[in-house]
Amino acid sequence: MNKLEMTEIIITAKTQSGLSWEAIAAQVGLAPAFVTSACLGMNSLKAEPADKLCQVLGLPAEVSTALQAFPHKSWDKTIPTDPVIYRLYEVVGVYGDTIKALIHEKFGDGIMSAIDFSMHIDKEENPAGDRVKITMNGKFLPYKSW
Known part of the structure; x- marks a missing residue:
């Protein structure tokens, strides 16, 4: 299977x-x-x-x-049309460079791990409209010089 x-x-x-x-x-x-x-x-x-x-x-x-079984972590390379997934692409498109700049400023040259990682999705009730709260927590992995 x-x-x-x-x-x-x-x-x-x-x-x-x-x-x-x-x-x-x-x-x-x-x-x-x-x-x-x-x-x-x-x-x-x-x-x-x-x-x-x-x-x-x-x-x-x-x-x-x-x-x-170990997965093959691959996905369609085109921009998705599902509105929820598309909006996450939009967040990365609009804020990706900002996230990268702030990570580098706080941690140095490196990346956030998606292997040593956790994510939680919560609902925040709000009178002006409920809010989606996504918390991602990944280990910082510095680039090495050799």
Whole structure:
């Protein structure tokens, strides 16, 4: 079973279960953003959480095996048309150089890791309209001279 087939099976089971990603992640014991990413094929799970996820959704062992397989982290190189994803591209397009400049000013020449990384998505209620709060936390990796 490949990652695409795995994702289709998981999404179908999730829909039928009526469970949210947060509820599934809580039962698996990992963060919702990470569990969702693994279910969408962009990360892998270790055996125990993969098995737990399959138990929660009533999925066969083949799905657990696919969840444990290392992903090929590739995506379509064109600008996405889904409004949520497009707006994140817009944020990087508008603020990417600013983020880079501020990281370099505070840390020096280097990057934020997407490997030693966590992300949380929260809802902030606001009378003027609810707010999306995305918190990304990545280890700073300085460039080395040699």
